[in-house]
Structure formats: C-alpha cells, structure tokens
Amino acid sequence: MWVFVLFDLPTETRRDRKIAAKFRKILLHDGFNMFQFSIYIRFSPSRENATVHIKRVKRSLPKYGKVCIMQITDKQFGMLELFQGQREIELEKPPQQLELF
Numbered sequence: 001m002w003v004f005v006l007f008d009l010p011t012e013t014r015r016d017r018k019i020a021a022k023f024r025k026i027l028l029h030d031g032f033n034m035f036q037f038s039i040y041i042r043f044s045p046s047r048e049n050a051t052v053h054i055k056r057v058k059r060s061l062p063k064y065g066k067v068c069i070m071q072i073t074d075k076q077f078g079m080l081e082l083f084q085g086q087r088e089i090e091l092e093k094p095p096q097q098l099e100l101f
Contacts, residue, residue: 001050002077002094005032005040005057009065019062026060043094047071 009020032040044050054069074094082089
C-alpha cells in the first residue's frame with residue numbers, strides 16, 4: 001500500500017508558515033517522502049500498517065487548510081506516469097515485499 005498525503009495549508013502569516021512547516025516535519029519524521037511540495041508519500045507493507053500511519057497524520061492535522069489522505073495499491077502506484085518538463089522520468093522502484101509463507 002502507498003499512502004499519499006496531499007495538503008494546501010495557509011502561509012500568509014509567519015505563524016501559518018510555522019504551522020505548515022511543523023506539519024511537513026511530522027510527515028517526514030513518520031517516514032513520508034516529499035513527492036511534490038505539498039504531496040508526501042509513504043510505502044506501507046500492509047493495510048494495517050497504512051492505517052497506523054493515517055491515524056498519526058490525523059492526530060497532527062493543522063486547524064486550518066485542506067488535507068487529503070489517499071491509499072493506493074502497489075500495482076496502482078506502478079502505473080503512475082511521471083513527467084518532468086517534457087521528458088518522462090523513471091519512478092523509484094518500490095521496495096521488494098517479502099512473504100514469509
């Protein structure tokens with residue numbers, strides 16, 4: 001599973017910028033990586049693990065602004081087409097999932 005956190009937070013005042021920066025730091029500390037400036041992603045090996053991280057994000061939601069949390073499967077993530085400028089760039093390979101049984 002991949003967990004996406006998309007957000008649009010106010011940054012008009014110094015206090016707003018500080019709150020937005022704190023939210024980004026919380027996401028990074030929880031293992032999310034910046035995909036774009038207001039889009040952070042994290043790989044989770046299972047739906048249960050994704051639920052744990054989603055709960056953590058929900059606990060740290062800022063009072064103002066918009067935040068969207070989305071889950072997609074590894075297969076759906078593999079079908080993303082990413083372009084920078086006009087050239088297609090290759091996505092990072094997802095970590096290999098190990099099966100015990």
